[in-house]
Structure formats: C-alpha cells, structure tokens
Amino acid sequence: MRKINNRFLYMSANIANSTQTIRIASRKSQLALVQTYWVQAQLQKHFPDRTFEVEMMSTQGDKILDVPLAKIGDKGLFTKELEVKILDRSADLAVHSLKDLPTNLPEGLMLGCVTERENPADALVVNAKHAGAQLETLPPGAVIGTSSLRRLAQLRHHFPHFVFKDVRGNVNTRLAKLDAGEYDALILAAAGLQRLDFGDRIHQLIPAELSLHAVGQGALGIECRTEDPEILEILQTLQHQPTAYRCYAERAFLRELEGGCQVPIGVNTTIDGDNLTLVGMVSSLDGQRLVTDTITGAAINAEQLGKDLAHRLRSQGAQTILDEIFALVERDGLKKVLDEQTNS
Ligand SMILES: NCc1[nH]cc(CCC(=O)O)c1CC(=O)O
Structure with missing residues (x-):
C-alpha cells in the first residue's frame, strides 16, 4: 500500500491535466444509476477539468428478474459484464452496491475505494393494513416477502409464526406487489429505499439483535484495474x-x-x-x-x-x-x- 502511495505522489501532477475521458460502467437499474450518477458528480467536483462518462449495461442478474435470487447463487451475477468492460479497457471503473460484489475479484481487478456507508440495516416495509404494526406485533401467518437466505433464517429464528415468500424484481416492482396485497410486509435494505427516495416507506429499522445485515450493505464499492495508478488515485478522493x-x-x-x-x-x-x-x-x-x-x-x-x-x-x-x-x-x-x- 505504501509503495502505491509513493507512486501516486509523483503521478499526481498529470492527473488533473490529462484530457482522456474516464468511463464509468454501471448497471441500468434505477438504484444502480442513482448510485453511479452520484459517483460521477462527486468525481466531477474533485476533478473539474476531466470528463466522466457513464456507460450503462445489463448484467445476467438483470435479465433473470423472475427467478428468486436465492436460487441463482451470487457469484458475480451483477458484476461480470461490467468487469469484462474494465478488463478490455472500454471502461475504467465500475460502481457497485458493495453487497453485490464478490469477495474474490477477477485477476487484474481490485476494489479501488469504498464510499461512505448509508445505514446498513434492513428495513420492514408494510402493506397499509398493517400501518400500526412492527415485526413484533404482526399477526401469526403474516406473509413476509424476502429472497435472502440471511433474512429468512434470522427472522424465522425469532418469528417462527410468519410465512416467508420469495419476492423479486427491482424495488418499485416489489413495493407494487406489497401494496397490491401479495405480501403483508417486505424486508428490504434501508439504504436502497433511501437512495430511491422511498425513505418514507421504512416502517421499522430492524435492530442488529433481530437481524444482522449483509456484508457490505449500504456502501458502494468501486472496482478498477489493479495496474491503473491514475484511476486509483482519482478514486482515493471517494474513499x-x-x-x-x-x-x-x-x-x-x-x-x-x-x-x-x-x-x-x-x-x-x-x-x-x-x-x-x-x-x-x-x-x-x-x-x-x-x-x-x-x-x-x-x-x-x-x-x-x-x-x-x-x-x-x-x-x-x-x-x-x-x-x-x-x-x-x-x-x-x-x-x-x-x-x-x-x-x-
Ligand atoms: N440484493 C440487491 C440489492 N443490492 C443492493 C441493495 C440495496 C442497497 C445496499 O444494500 O447497498 C439491494 C436491495 C435490497 O437488498 O433490498
């Protein structure tokens, strides 16, 4: 790490002056775009003379939205296509929900920075008929939507009287299914709801005693090439x-x-x-x-x-x-x- 930092010191004179456009790869989902545009705006603020472009693409995970997430594993489902772009140099960095980024990255790529985390807790979102209820007071048999084995196992442990049912699709789709009465409540990441301006749907923040959150939840991870000191230095501003x-x-x-x-x-x-x-x-x-x-x-x-x-x-x-x-x-x-x- 120290060695890389020294290299940054004498590289840095060139970075603000270079004219090459920096390309940011992103998924196309609404949440991914909100996150990516935030990163783009922050980098633009730090490097006003550089140009940052966003390149959107679908990933395998986006294409199989009707299959419960837990059933398709999580090995780079939302990241692979973006990684290919960085490796073949048609993009320079990719913005991910850190939660979706596998812990082992492909050869040649690294986690360039981790941005400040939103609240990493899970949140309970309820159908209007349960407006007064909390997890502790939802009735036996209440149908809880989640497709995460982590949420499922912990909530089953504390609330064996609930019924758990898969839910897929983006946050908008899931909320629509909840409001249509397919579920009594959903468990979603508070961070995703906040970023999409659905903060007012957070009915209860689930305390750590009831459910521990996913690894990396609420933070963004930016992936880049290992051998790219210029991009690495730029990303340090968001670490x-x-x-x-x-x-x-x-x-x-x-x-x-x-x-x-x-x-x-x-x-x-x-x-x-x-x-x-x-x-x-x-x-x-x-x-x-x-x-x-x-x-x-x-x-x-x-x-x-x-x-x-x-x-x-x-x-x-x-x-x-x-x-x-x-x-x-x-x-x-x-x-x-x-x-x-x-x-x-
Ligand atoms: N699994 C999909 C996913 N990836 C990131 C978020 C939310 C934002 C975050 O956790 O950083 C979500 C939705 C959710 O779990 O409710």
Whole structure:
C-alpha cells in the first residue's frame, strides 16, 4: 500500500491535466444509476477539468428478474459484464452496491475505494393494513416477502409464526406487489429505499439483535484495474476510511467462511476510535441453529479480525452448519435445497 502511495505522489501532477475521458460502467437499474450518477458528480467536483462518462449495461442478474435470487447463487451475477468492460479497457471503473460484489475479484481487478456507508440495516416495509404494526406485533401467518437466505433464517429464528415468500424484481416492482396485497410486509435494505427516495416507506429499522445485515450493505464499492495508478488515485478522493475498514473486516469474514456455497451469513460492525468491533453470524437454513460471536481489535487489522472471527465461529458450531449445508447441496443440488427453503 505504501509503495502505491509513493507512486501516486509523483503521478499526481498529470492527473488533473490529462484530457482522456474516464468511463464509468454501471448497471441500468434505477438504484444502480442513482448510485453511479452520484459517483460521477462527486468525481466531477474533485476533478473539474476531466470528463466522466457513464456507460450503462445489463448484467445476467438483470435479465433473470423472475427467478428468486436465492436460487441463482451470487457469484458475480451483477458484476461480470461490467468487469469484462474494465478488463478490455472500454471502461475504467465500475460502481457497485458493495453487497453485490464478490469477495474474490477477477485477476487484474481490485476494489479501488469504498464510499461512505448509508445505514446498513434492513428495513420492514408494510402493506397499509398493517400501518400500526412492527415485526413484533404482526399477526401469526403474516406473509413476509424476502429472497435472502440471511433474512429468512434470522427472522424465522425469532418469528417462527410468519410465512416467508420469495419476492423479486427491482424495488418499485416489489413495493407494487406489497401494496397490491401479495405480501403483508417486505424486508428490504434501508439504504436502497433511501437512495430511491422511498425513505418514507421504512416502517421499522430492524435492530442488529433481530437481524444482522449483509456484508457490505449500504456502501458502494468501486472496482478498477489493479495496474491503473491514475484511476486509483482519482478514486482515493471517494474513499471513506471508517466504512472501508468495516467493510474489509466484513468481506474477510465472508471470504473465509463461504466455501463457494450460499449460506445465511450476517454481520454488524462499529468503529470506536482506533478500534473496530465485528459481530458475525452463521445460521442453519431453517434458522434453528444460529452461531454468533463478536471480535474487537485495531481497525487497521480489519481483514485479520474478519478471518479470526470466521475461525472462531467455525469452532463454535458454524463448521457443523456449513458441513450440513454442503452435504445437502452435494446430495440434492443447490437448486432443490434453496427451493425447499424459500417456497414455504
Ligand atoms: N440484493 C440487491 C440489492 N443490492 C443492493 C441493495 C440495496 C442497497 C445496499 O444494500 O447497498 C439491494 C436491495 C435490497 O437488498 O433490498
């Protein structure tokens, strides 16, 4: 890191003066575009003499909106097409919801910066007939829409009397289905709702005690070429170091646990002075067994903290849960396992 920074020092004179257009790759979804235009505006402010262009494209994830997300895995579904563009130099950087960016990136690409995080919590959004209700007071049998195994397992653990049902599509589509009465309530990321100006639909922010959020939720991750010091220096202007430390810890935790399979994993992080605290959780698919622990240490060792917490959880029962899920997948195939979990 120090070496790269030195290189930046004598590179920097050229950057503000270069005339080459910088191309930003983005998905076409409304949320992706709001996020990308925000990044474009911020970079334009920092580098007023440079030109920043947005290149929109569909990803595999955008094309199969009718298939429940949990069933198609998450390996770069929303990122691959953008990454190809950066690698072949038809784009210079890509803006992602950090949550959607795999923890292992393709050779030649890196996480160039992490922007300041919105509230990373999940939110409860309700149909109008439940205007007075909270998670704790929704009636037994209430139909809760979510397609995330993490949300499903944790909420099942605390609220076994709800019925869980898949929901797909972009945020607008999901809200329309909720309002039409297909669901009593939905669980969505608060950050996405806020960015799309649906902040007033956040009925309850779900506390960490009930549901830990996804790794990287609420932050943007900007991906770029490893060998591109000019772009890397430009991206440093958007790096928010406390968010970055938190997300490095969360991503190291996930990377260390996830043996290439989809498992309910949740986190929560806080920074206090120079210290970072990471709470991590692994759950069985049915939410019956949930292993959780907390680690605190120097924020600059964020990645090591994430790895250490993963090892601790493995020795406290998470390994058994992971082995069971892997064995099930081996026996029945991932699709069947996920079908059974999300269609009840
Ligand atoms: N899985 C899709 C996705 N990717 C990013 C967000 C919201 C914004 C964020 O978490 O940063 C969402 C929607 C959701 O989970 O409700």
